[in-house]
Amino acid sequence: MNWSAKLIKHNGEDRIAVSFEKDAALIARIKKLDGSKWSQQLRVWHLPDTEVYRKQFGLALREESMPSxxxxxxxxxxxxxxxxxxxxxxxxxxxxxxxxxxxxxxxxxxxxxxxxxxxxxxxxxxxxxxxxxxxxxxxxxxxxxxxxxxxxxxxxxxxxIHRPKRAKVLPNVLSKEEVKKILEAHSNLKHKTMLSLIYSCGLRCGELLALQPVHIDSKRNIVLLKNSKGKKDRIAPLSPKILNMLREYFIAYKPKVYLFEGQVEGKPYDSRSLQMVLKQALVKAQIGKPVTLHWLRHSYATHLLESGTDLRYIQELLGHNSSKTTEIYTHVSTKSIQQIKSPFDDL
CATH class of the missing domain: 1.10.150.130 (Tyrosine recombinase, N-terminal domain)
Incomplete structure (x- = not known):
């Protein structure tokens, strides 16, 4: 598509004017950009003059925005x-x-x-x-x-140098019922398998996308996670249920290099596309929470803890260096808290 961009002053503000022949797809795209406006007087779309937009539209960056x-x-x-x-x-x-x-x-x-x-x-x-x-x-x-x-x-x-105190933010956790709704939302086998594998093994997004078929050991029922966070290898157990799903997926898609490939054969699935897969599942499951892929990992760890798994094993499964990192899940586990009777009930 032919378009041109230039710096302008509009109502006293520095703006970037973007001109192009009328095109519905391009108009829809530019409307989604933060701060975009249509000028009836100038007959152009214009955007805030920011570093991001200057880079995006091929304009020179301000000298004051560059280091010496x-x-x-x-x-x-x-x-x-x-x-x-x-x-x-x-x-x-x-x-x-x-x-x-x-x-x-x-x-x-x-x-x-x-x-x-x-x-x-x-x-x-x-x-x-x-x-x-x-x-x-x-x-x-x-x-x-x-x-x-x-x-x-x-x-x-x-x-x-003053360092800030780290905020003690608790991990976001879904109930088992919510996880089930999310994992069953997609009819697409690849989408369903990717989300299911993240939850069933407590994987990070990058760990899932780096997996290759050779990393799945069906005889030992384990998945080998190579060079994950901290340059460490680790293994995670595969449940019979997820192993059956992986076999069905492999027969249907026949991946060449990576276990989950995108549109280009031999290239890993795109992380942003995977996030969209999750968002679509949330819509289908009618879950309004701002769920991210990492919530599935948090939920896996918490559900393991609530089912009685020792914290030391959970630490190994998640690949945490310190037990203190894993201990945070004890603060969101509801198993013990739900057994506490409120004094309100005795009033």
Whole structure:
């Protein structure tokens, strides 16, 4: 489709004007973008002037939104170090993006001049001022600490930097009845099998999509999870019910490389498409909760605990490094709580 984009001033605001020949599909797409508006006067659609939209429509980024040349070179060096240490792509992206915002904030300052006070000032004047999350604050502190150690060969004194208290958020858990409704919502065998395998083995989304047929050991009734979070391999038991479903799925779809492949043969199923599969199941099951794929993993762990499985085994099954991570499920298990009688009943 032919379209063009340019920067404009509209009612005193910086906007991005997008022009194209009338096309219903393109109009529907641009309507979904946050802040999009139609100008009857200019006869164009226009959007807020943001970095995201500038990248999306191929426009030059603002100079003030870029780190200095020294900072940009430092980020590249930092990325190469993380890659050589075999950090995951998601960690490299998270650290690099967090670090970029810090170096943009101090783009007029030499890296050798940045110290602890600058990190504290960034924390107060950028993170807190913009009400960014405590997890983001921790990520940037971790990224800065590692960055200066690698690229400047000096330490930022992490103890002097205020770290936020971690919010004690309980995992979201579904009832067994709700899980059953979700897993039975789809008639499509592939969709049903993917969601069922996540719940039946407590898998992360990435672990499911990385599975290959050779990882399913039907003789030992186990699935081998290779190189999962923390660069660890682990095994999870396969129930006879899910094994039968996998056999039926394999005969029907005959995957070549990955157990669950997308439209391109030999390529893994797309994570965003899998999220859409779940959303469609929620609609069909008439469940209004904001359920994510990770809720199925949380529900698996909690249901195991409620059925009497030892916490140490659950830790192994989920691949947690620390038992403290697994212990959080004791706070959402209702087995003991439901047996407590309220004094209200005696009134």
């Amino acid at each position: 040349t020294e900072g940009a070179e430092g980020i590249l060096k930092f990325k190469r170090y993380l890659q050589s240490k075999r950090y995951s792509e998601s960690t490299i992206k998270t650290y690099s993006e967090a670090l970029k915002s810090f170096l943009v904030f101090y783009r007029l300052k030499d890296l050798s001049e940045i110290d602890n006070d600058d990190v504290i000032r960034y924390n107060n004047d950028y993170i807190l001022k913009n009400r960014l999350s405590s997890s983001y604050q921790n990520q940037i502190v971790n990224a800065i600490k590692l960055f200066f150690k690698i690229t400047q060969n000096r330490l930022i004194d992490i103890e002097k």
